[in-house]
Amino acid sequence: MAELTLTGKNPAELRVDALVVGVIKTDDAPRIAGDPLPRGVTKSLNGQLKALGVTGGSDELLRVPAGDDVNAAIIILTGLGAESDASNPETLRRAAGAALQGADGFEKVGLALPVETAAETGAVAEGALMGSYRFDTYRAQDEKNPTVQPQKIELAVASTRDKEVRAAVDRARVVAHSVAGTRDLINAAPNDLPPAEFADRARAAIKGTGLKIEVLDEKALAAGGYGGIMGVGQGSTRPPRLVKISWTPSKKAQHVALVGKGITFDSGGLSIKPAQGMEAMKSDMSGAAAVLHTMVAAAELNVPVRVTAYLALAENMPSGTAQRPSDVLTIYGGKTVEVLNTDAEGRLVMADALVAAREDGADVIIDIATLTGAQMVALGTRVAGVMGSDEVREKVVAAADSSGELAWPMPLPEELRASLKSKIADIANIGERWGGMLSAGVFLQEFVEDTPWAHIDIAGPSFNEAGKWGYTPVGGTGYGVRTLVEFLENADK
Numbered sequence: 001m002a003e004l005t006l007t008g009k010n011p012a013e014l015r016v017d018a019l020v021v022g023v024i025k026t027d028d029a030p031r032i033a034g035d036p037l038p039r040g041v042t043k044s045l046n047g048q049l050k051a052l053g054v055t056g057g058s059d060e061l062l063r064v065p066a067g068d069d070v071n072a073a074i075i076i077l078t079g080l081g082a083e084s085d086a087s088n089p090e091t092l093r094r095a096a097g098a099a100l101q102g103a104d105g106f107e108k109v110g111l112a113l114p115v116e117t118a119a120e121t122g123a124v125a126e127g128a129l130m131g132s133y134r135f136d137t138y139r140a141q142d143e144k145n146p147t148v149q150p151q152k153i154e155l156a157v158a159s160t161r162d163k164e165v166r167a168a169v170d171r172a173r174v175v176a177h178s179v180a181g182t183r184d185l186i187n188a189a190p191n192d193l194p195p196a197e198f199a200d201r202a203r204a205a206i207k208g209t210g211l212k213i214e215v216l217d218e219k220a221l222a223a224g225g226y227g228g229i230m231g232v233g234q235g236s237t238r239p240p241r242l243v244k245i246s247w248t249p250s251k252k253a254q255h256v257a258l259v260g261k262g263i264t265f266d267s268g269g270l271s272i273k274p275a276q277g278m279e280a281m282k283s284d285m286s287g288a289a290a291v292l293h294t295m296v297a298a299a300e301l302n303v304p305v306r307v308t309a310y311l312a313l314a315e316n317m318p319s320g321t322a323q324r325p326s327d328v329l330t331i332y333g334g335k336t337v338e339v340l341n342t343d344a345e346g347r348l349v350m351a352d353a354l355v356a357a358r359e360d361g362a363d364v365i366i367d368i369a370t371l372t373g374a375q376m377v378a379l380g381t382r383v384a385g386v387m388g389s390d391e392v393r394e395k396v397v398a399a400a401d402s403s404g405e406l407a408w409p410m411p412l413p414e415e416l417r418a419s420l421k422s423k424i425a426d427i428a429n430i431g432e433r434w435g436g437m438l439s440a441g442v443f444l445q446e447f448v449e450d451t452p453w454a455h456i457d458i459a460g461p462s463f464n465e466a467g468k469w470g471y472t473p474v475g476g477t478g479y480g481v482r483t484l485v486e487f488l489e490n491a492d493k
Helices: 039-048 089-101 118-131 163-187 195-206 218-224 227-233 281-300 346-359 373-379 390-403 414-420 436-448 481-489
Strands: 003-007 018-025 061-065 074-082 108-112 152-156 212-216 241-247 255-266 306-316 328-330 336-338 364-369 384-388 407-409 453-457
Touching: 003 118, 003 163, 018 089, 074 089, 089 108, 089 118, 108 118, 118 152, 118 163, 163 195, 163 281, 163 481, 195 212, 195 241, 195 255, 195 281, 195 306, 212 218, 218 227, 218 241, 227 306, 227 328, 227 346, 241 281, 241 346, 255 281, 255 346, 255 481, 281 306, 281 364, 281 481, 306 346, 346 364, 346 436, 364 390, 364 481, 373 384, 373 436, 384 390, 384 436, 390 407, 390 453, 390 481, 414 436, 436 453
Parallel strands: 003 152, 018 074, 018 108, 108 152, 255 306, 255 364, 364 453, 384 407
Antiparallel strands: 061 074, 212 241, 241 306, 328 336, 384 453
């Protein structure tokens, strides 16, 4: 990820390789947003935009020569949409991100988007930093023809001394770094990230933050009665882990628990997935990755609430030791589950962690998981489904809206509980086919009991298998970090 600094210089005078300028979409003809360029350059560009096919629409990018009056060699035009939306923080975040995603070939990039407030400046900084993310861990380096990617970003502002602006940009750096850390974990090859290694990376991530960590290995999990995590993980030669991370503020405060699903690879177990369905299953730990890096951000931002995170980590593999359809597991706390489908494994590891969070006295529990393919059927690949207690669910959706992530409130119909009845255990791990996202939520609800709670299903938005858009790359997206951070910052309000 690139380094971002603020500058009070005239954008045309910045010593950068490329300068990013916004374009507004109008009924007549598109035009340059604000006044970032010399008058003659702006007039010339405005006269050519329509002929160049520029509309100013979202995610639209075009590179043009800058000319003699601008120090940068290239101007990157990025769409801001209609003028009524051009100052919306998410519009600015997305436009800046799209520009940086399209800035390969340039090491130094200047940003001259129209920002007037601290919130707008922070959004541009956050979008640019998220857009500058690249994952090249597994690519061989060509020393003769090195890849040139954005390394330094200069964001033009009216004043670099404005305290609110500086604070907003500092927060943007923290959040963007946590999103990048989440993406790195999701994009890691599954052979490099078994549960034990994930736990080790969690230890490394929190070093120096003031967070405390406790890791339960397979022996401690078995002795403690964590039947869900042990049952899912028993088919793999790489045993499961439960990672607990704690943040305690200086003053007594509300206690929020975060629970993340961490299936480091999901083959489906003995209820094995089709080959095509396994291609992205290294991303089945996206919830745990988001929770880990939310905790890092929470510590760095000194959130005013007590937070305890639980990362439920296991690898779901078929083998002679794997759990079988019709096995009965005893979840932490004593409730039994009949396993009717071993590919409905995420809810089993989550059940253990949810009971642990409730037992630890959390006032509010939020879990986040790539839980069901039914989420994508209902809401597509960009919108998460949020279920749970009315008040908590609405606060989570509001946090998502404020942070720029897409989420939609969903119900938990009581009648779906009947389809989860087991003939021999307290509950079955799958119900009827219809409303699969909702019945998974109903299953989880069984283990939080009366604790205020929300469940976020991120099966779609956590991993982007289509083309890049806005600040969202192909692969791990880091979805959920911004929503959870926003929630924690405002949890006591």
